[in-house]
């Protein structure tokens with residue numbers, strides 16, 4: 001008999017009752033160090049006092065009114081995002097998927113007006129689970145069994161600039177890309193690639209759409225990852241960290257990109273409701289502070305050192321590490337799986353998240369402290385040792401040791 005909750009998830013056998021900062025406690029009293037943060041969502045950790053205060057205060061006033069009316073909290077959050085970014089205007093959604101869906105709609109509106117149909121996206125991408133978002137990401141894992149997909153997407157190898165140059169043309173209306181692929185396995189674009197993509201979009205008059213649902217909102221030590229590159233998109237998708245755990249997403253756009261989106265062209269019952277935006281404002285108050293972002297970069301530096309040491313001491317388990325700031329991935333050697341490392345980490349009280357490309361993601365709350373990072377790395381040591389004890393893939397040769405070093409240095 002089918003379970004009351006539709007069985008679309010492979011869940012770990014853990015139920016949490018409470019959380020505080022980077023820690024979660026199960027209903028039976030076990031404590032876990034949370035280096036998944038609800039898949040990069042709990043940017044400020046669990047039960048952050050500023051977020052608790054914001055949601056409590058707003059809950060006593062008004063939760064939801066619909067977009068039939070002005071929403072001052074939404075207005076203020078839009079102004080904060082516009083002030084802090086390239087954007088002139090913002091549409092609020094409840095999730096990253098909905099943000100991706102709107103970006104596709106905006107691109108298609110431009111495309112229809114300009115007689116252009118093609119949208120370029122990249123292998124290994126993830127933009128959500130709606131029919132439009134899976135068509136954008138491509139790949140059989142997401143699209144299998146769904147019948148005819150939304151047409152128009154061309155998929156290229158991630159980061160392959162020669163392929164992009166070859167695929168661009170006057171029929172391309174938009175390029176969709178994550179500056180750092182998350183689900184795809186913490187794959188950052190090479191330095192300078194984003195600027196080259198921007199230049200190609202400019203040359204062909206295409207929109208540059210950055211999906212920063214996972215890498216945005218301070219995770220890399222910049223409010224948005226692209227800001228480190230000095231490159232501006234036309235459209236940006238945000239979600240996850242923007243609500244700190246409250247379901248909130250956003251599409252940020254320049255005035256020109258948003259031109260087709262006049263009254264009646266898009267909408268949402270809940271998107272940008274007072275409760276969500278009150279939390280979003282509290283998240284922005286903390287995350288957008290330069291000192292907070294500096295601290296995230298410093299924490300990223302600390303993790304980089306510890307992960308290099310971890311990889312060096314377990315070369316038969318790890319091929320290397322990669323990432324930016326607190327968006328980090330451990331690449332496993334063939335023969336070891338993300339599922340096995342995630343389970344071994346869970347056994348020693350550490351929560352981490354599997355990803356594509358044989359990678360395990362480390363996405364701690366941005367508020368994590370040095371003692372917690374050191375503790376997480378100690379637990380990863382224990383998990384790696386457990387993997388070594390249970391599996392014995394061939395010992396690394398001098399060549400694989402050299403490859404480990406290179407992967408680490410490239411990150």
Ligand code: PLP
Nearest residue numbers: 095096097126127128182213214
């Ligand atoms: N885009 C990216 C880059 C993501 O990582 C995700 C979720 O993991 C999404 C879009 C979809 O967001 P959501 O799950 O909030 O719909």
